[in-house]
Amino acid sequence: MNLLQGQGGLLISILLFAFGLWWLIPGPAQRNKWVGLAAVLLGIFGQLGVMRIPDNPLVDEILFGLFAGSTLFFSALVVTHHKPVYAALWFAMATLSSCGMLLLQSAPFLAAATVIVYAGAIVVTFVFVIMLAQQAGVTPYDQRSRRPALAVIAAFVLLAAILTALHRNGNELVAAVPQPLSDVAVHDLTQANALSHPRPGESLGTMHGLGRALFGDYLFTVELAGTLLMIASIGAIAIAPRREQGTL
Amino acid sequence: MTGDIERTLAVAAGLFILGAIGFLTRRNLILIFLSAELMMHGVGLTFVTFGRMHFSNEGQVMNVMSLTVAACEAGLALALILALFQVSRSLDVELWTDLREEDLPNPVSADELTSVVPATAPEFPKLTPAGRAPVLPKRQVVIKRNSSPKT
Numbered sequence: 001m002n003l004l005q006g007q008g009g010l011l012i013s014i015l016l017f018a019f020g021l022w023w024l025i026p027g028p029a030q031r032n033k034w035v036g037l038a039a040v041l042l043g044i045f046g047q048l049g050v051m052r053i054p055d056n057p058l059v060d061e062i063l064f065g066l067f068a069g070s071t072l073f074f075s076a077l078v079v080t081h082h083k084p085v086y087a088a089l090w091f092a093m094a095t096l097s098s099c100g101m102l103l104l105q106s107a108p109f110l111a112a113a114t115v116i117v118y119a120g121a122i123v124v125t126f127v128f129v130i131m132l133a134q135q136a137g138v139t140p141y142d143q144r145s146r147r148p149a150l151a152v153i154a155a156f157v158l159l160a161a162i163l164t165a166l167h168r169n170g171n172e173l174v175a176a177v178p179q180p181l182s183d184v185a186v187h188d189l190t191q192a193n194a195l196s197h198p199r200p201g202e203s204l205g206t207m208h209g210l211g212r213a214l215f216g217d218y219l220f221t222v223e224l225a226g227t228l229l230m231i232a233s234i235g236a237i238a239i240a241p242r243r244e245q246g247t248l
Numbered sequence: 249m250t251g252d253i254e255r256t257l258a259v260a261a262g263l264f265i266l267g268a269i270g271f272l273t274r275r276n277l278i279l280i281f282l283s284a285e286l287m288m289h290g291v292g293l294t295f296v297t298f299g300r301m302h303f304s305n306e307g308q309v310m311n312v313m314s315l316t317v318a319a320c321e322a323g324l325a326l327a328l329i330l331a332l333f334q335v336s337r338s339l340d341v342e343l344w345t346d347l348r349e350e351d352l353p354n355p356v357s358a359d360e361l362t363s364v365v366p367a368t369a370p371e372f373p374k375l376t377p378a379g380r381a382p383v384l385p386k387r388q389v390v391i392k393r394n395s396s397p398k399t
Binding site for chain 2: 071091133147150210214225
């Protein structure tokens with residue numbers, strides 16, 4: 001019973017969901033669709049029930065493994081695929097899964113904004129440019145990359161350095177961080193960037209807190225970002241080829 | 249390295265590294281910018297993780313700013329790519345190695361300079377035959393074949 005309430009229920013419901021979906025996918029064999037529907041519904045409701053158990057560590061583990069693995073897998077596909085259109089689509093997938101990582105890091109607004117900006121706007125613009133400027137077929141410069149061995153060696157030396165530092169000093173680094181300000185009973189407004197810290201009892205990354213930080217402590221930065229966007233749009237219009245200069 | 253913060257930092261580092269590899273090795277201008285965006289993803293994830301470590305919203309504010317910069321960068325970069333494509337009719341970045349300093353050697357080795365090879369013939373889509381094949385008597389076909397060279 002304990003197993004069913006905790007981790008066993010999660011696995012069983014996931015397996016039921018997967019089995020029901022597999023059952024429902026049309027194939028050569030004629031299957032009774034009610035069996036598949038029942039399995040899918042049981043899986044979904046079981047999953048919802050498991051998710052409602054507070055502080056289930058296995059849920060966090062599975063979500064982290066899923067998002068981290070798919071982020072790294074899809075970004076490896078972006079880097080290695082030899083067709084730019086596929087690379088752009090894998091980039092969208094990598095963006096979505098890194099938004100899952102952001103959600104796990106308690107940044108829901110940021111995850112939504114990243115989905116809108118990256119997967120909604122940037123990837124679509126990339127695909128448009130690929131359609132405008134891509135030559136037909138697989139081009140030779142997509143098949144021959146430049147000094148791959150040197151780049152991989154340099155990058156993975158850097159990665160090994162970062163991971164070694166995290167392995168050795170990670171716990172000390174986290175422990176050396178001072179106590180979060182929300183524990184302080186009196187919220188000290190004279191402290192540096194006081195508006196950026198969540199108030200006592202408030203959780204991290206809420207719209208309220210993020211808006212207070214953006215339009216309180218970082219108001220000039222927001223103005224600067226707006227100016228930057230305007231200048232960039234003017235520049236993009238000025239740089240982009242005119243119609244009278246000939247179409248692509 | 250079992251904590252939540254350290255492993256997220258490790259994933260962010262991996263994202264950055266993969267983007268860096270793509271930025272260094274790929275020769276397509278569009279893929280170079282996609283790799284740069286991957287690197288920005290990694291840095292943004294690091295920002296958010298450190299902000300969570302300090303229980304502060306500042307990391308997320310920084311990520312919002314880097315999101316803005318990424319949007320500006322994408323717009324400008326794609327306009328530049330279109331302008332460059334109009335000049336060279338190719339997305340190969342090696343075509344622009346003439347912009348280097350005069351006293352530096354050409355960074356492209358001879359076997360890597362494959363862009364001079366013309367691209368293969370474009371593959372046009374072939375329509376699959378639709379509908380039923382008409383049943384024609386054999387004699388008519390034979391007659392048509394015989395008559396067509398005469399005209």
